[in-house]
Amino acid sequence: MSGTHATTPEPSYLVDTGTRTGVLAWLTTTDHKRIGLLYLYSMMTFFFVGVGIGLVMRLVQLTTFQKLITAQTYNALFTVHGVIMIFLFVVPGLPAIFGNFFLPILIGAKDVSFPRLNLASWYFFIAGAILAVLSLFTGGGAPDTGWTFYAPFSLKTGTNVSLAVFAAFVLGFSSMLTGINFITTIHRMRAPGMHWFRMPLMCWALYSTAWIQLLATPIVAITLLLVILERFFGIGIFDPAKGGDPLLYQHLFWIYSHPAVYIMILPAMGAISEILPTFAKRPIFGYKAIAFSSMSIAGVGSLVWAHHMFTSGMSGMALMIFSLLTMVVAVPSAIKVFNWVSTLYKGSIDFQPPLLFALTFIFLFCIGGLTGVMQGALAINVHIHDTYFIVGHFHYVMFGGTGMALFAALLYWFPKMFGKMYSKKAIYASWFPMFIGFNMLYFGMMILGMMGMPRRYYVHLPQFHTMHVIATVGSWLLVLGLVIFFATLVYATFKGGKAEANPWGGVTLEWTIPSPPPLENFDVIPTITRGPYHFEQEEHR
Amino acid sequence: MNDTLHSHEAPIEHPGYGTFIGVWLLLLLLTGCLVGLSHVSQTYAVWGLMTLTPLKAGLVFYYFMHLKYEGPVFKIVILVTLGTLLIFFALLFSDVAFR
Numbered sequence: 082m083s084g085t086h087a088t089t090p091e092p093s094y095l096v097d098t099g100t101r102t103g104v105l106a107w108l109t110t111t112d113h114k115r116i117g118l119l120y121l122y123s124m125m126t127f128f129f130v131g132v133g134i135g136l137v138m139r140l141v142q143l144t145t146f147q148k149l150i151t152a153q154t155y156n157a158l159f160t161v162h163g164v165i166m167i168f169l170f171v172v173p174g175l176p177a178i179f180g181n182f183f184l185p186i187l188i189g190a191k192d193v194s195f196p197r198l199n200l201a202s203w204y205f206f207i208a209g210a211i212l213a214v215l216s217l218f219t220g221g222g223a224p225d226t227g228w229t230f231y232a233p234f235s236l237k238t239g240t241n242v243s244l245a246v247f248a249a250f251v252l253g254f255s256s257m258l259t260g261i262n263f264i265t266t267i268h269r270m271r272a273p274g275m276h277w278f279r280m281p282l283m284c285w286a287l288y289s290t291a292w293i294q295l296l297a298t299p300i301v302a303i304t305l306l307l308v309i310l311e312r313f314f315g316i317g318i319f320d321p322a323k324g325g326d327p328l329l330y331q332h333l334f335w336i337y338s339h340p341a342v343y344i345m346i347l348p349a350m351g352a353i354s355e356i357l358p359t360f361a362k363r364p365i366f367g368y369k370a371i372a373f374s375s376m377s378i379a380g381v382g383s384l385v386w387a388h389h390m391f392t393s394g395m396s397g398m399a400l401m402i403f404s405l406l407t408m409v410v411a412v413p414s415a416i417k418v419f420n421w422v423s424t425l426y427k428g429s430i431d432f433q434p435p436l437l438f439a440l441t442f443i444f445l446f447c448i449g450g451l452t453g454v455m456q457g458a459l460a461i462n463v464h465i466h467d468t469y470f471i472v473g474h475f476h477y478v479m480f481g482g483t484g485m486a487l488f489a490a491l492l493y494w495f496p497k498m499f500g501k502m503y504s505k506k507a508i509y510a511s512w513f514p515m516f517i518g519f520n521m522l523y524f525g526m527m528i529l530g531m532m533g534m535p536r537r538y539y540v541h542l543p544q545f546h547t548m549h550v551i552a553t554v555g556s557w558l559l560v561l562g563l564v565i566f567f568a569t570l571v572y573a574t575f576k577g578g579k580a581e582a583n584p585w586g587g588v589t590l591e592w593t594i595p596s597p598p599p600l601e602n603f604d605v606i607p608t609i610t611r612g613p614y615h616f617e618q619e620e621h622r
Numbered sequence: 623m624n625d626t627l628h629s630h631e632a633p634i635e636h637p638g639y640g641t642f643i644g645v646w647l648l649l650l651l652l653t654g655c656l657v658g659l660s661h662v663s664q665t666y667a668v669w670g671l672m673t674l675t676p677l678k679a680g681l682v683f684y685y686f687m688h689l690k691y692e693g694p695v696f697k698i699v700i701l702v703t704l705g706t707l708l709i710f711f712a713l714l715f716s717d718v719a720f721r
Contacts, residue, residue, distance in 0.1 A: 336710055383706070396719075396720035396721045398716050398717070402716050403713075
């Protein structure tokens, strides 16, 4: 590519250059990078609240601490933990933070297509979050339905489900508006010469994700509105007492919420596809296969929702169809894993913290993915449905997958975002307790599930106690790792050494501009003449 | 470089009132058909809703929302959306119709 080096002394995006300064400048910003950071700060706040609730839930399983919390409060805790982690952290997660910050830069643009709509998306996100928090303390108290709000219980419970589902409805708008913005940006704002197959794979992942956000989110939005209508006016669409169909609720909920899993994981896969070539110092293996597998996951992943309902009393025909489709969606996911591993093969590996977390992602995601395929098999699913196995599997995919990829992406792009470098030793130190604790906690949960421990139970039988203790100790180690990790990054933000423009030797466009980037990213819009992963040394091999 | 979504330079030929009134009358007729079918039996009502409602939505998209005068990208986007909806319906029926 040419014309990409910005030698301009233009100040970084972190410096207030407009008429407003300080907090007001941030709250009224339309700069995609600042909006990305607004999402980062707010999401990390919610993440730690979710972690705290998770920690308390684990403590409840140690009988010594059980007196602290009633069974009703425990029900509220797992609901709120799920709502916060799903709707306020992993669904918006990577697209809102790194998509906003890096999508325009990766395609050689100065901003997203609709900068004001982008800020509006963040305000919808915050409004939804405030409503979710309000739902805990108003009406009949915190919802106790689980994050899935299953009918008919969600229609009957006296807790404040109406406000909680309205919060999820508002959060859905944030997601849809971000999706529209990204699709338009990728179609309309690519730099000259950047045709579709010259886009970095993160852009393909964000593009696939945006389509799911746009097509699937309205379905859950309408479904949640129907729950509200049913609670206030008793319209009877989901209530079997009035001729309604509670399975229809489950179908409509999972039509969104299963693809939502891919909203969570696809951008994570995109970030991994950026990190691996940089640290293997060679082009990604199978660029087109990875790009198309993102689109395939988005497509096929939208058709497998009813595997969450195998024990609900669906027809035998539907069971077989959805079981088959679930197996099919494993194929594009496997394509990605094979290509990532092949990228590393015979690469000039530069082992740095982002690569460590990317490899951790691949390892943990493989466990999460393969246990997912297990559950696609009907006979196994019947036995492990609604047990701790599901909780363990889900956390392997969402935390081991999306969470670790988010950490990898944060480590990879941190120097670019803040212009500061963190202590690599401290990050390595955080990885050990995090990795060991993670596996003690969630593999422990899978063993518990196989033993027959049902999920969402306040108490457990004596035969499950040892594994519960192991899992709980694991949760302490995991939190210790998280605290070291984030303390290191927060410290680096204020006191870290200055980062170079290209500390990792990356070759995509973000590494051609200063760290932190100037307000409009590029002095001159670059002209793209080759693919995104063009390593000189590889060319000479 | 960028996709051409719609050429704004080209003058858009708007349909006359006759077309709008004709489409509106057709929509009324289709609504009447749906009401009639719902009185015949539940099966007819469901099949009517599954076929005539997308047709009605298509007419609204095409004429009232000017899809007819848009470029191919918009048409493909709408087609993908409606296609996705149809697939969702078909998969839902793999449960409902075989219970």
